[in-house]
Amino acid sequence: MQCTVNKQEIGQEQLQGQQLLLLGGPRLPFTGHELQHIRHYVENGGNAMIIMQEGGENRLDTNINAFLEQVGISVNGDSVIR
Secondary structure (H helix, E strand, O other): OOOOOOOOOOOHHHHOOOOEEEEEOOOOOOOHHHHHHHHHHHHOOOEEEEEOOOOHHHHHOOOOHHHHHHHOOOOOOOOOOO
8 A cells, every 4th residue: 555645736636546535634724626526535435534633623724624514523623632
């Protein structure tokens, strides 16, 4: 298995054929197109792992909840362990 780091806009080309999409503490808002591509990837059997830190979306200045809420989950701003 090979890990690829993508620093470009997330598109269908980058997700095609991938086994896992790992978003480790995204620090910028996703575009509407990126969120659509991520949702399409997951709806078609793709796996996604999203890792956040204390403070959630507000602290990291991201909008990942726009995707997560569509699948019934969301990131809170609190933490489980300090």
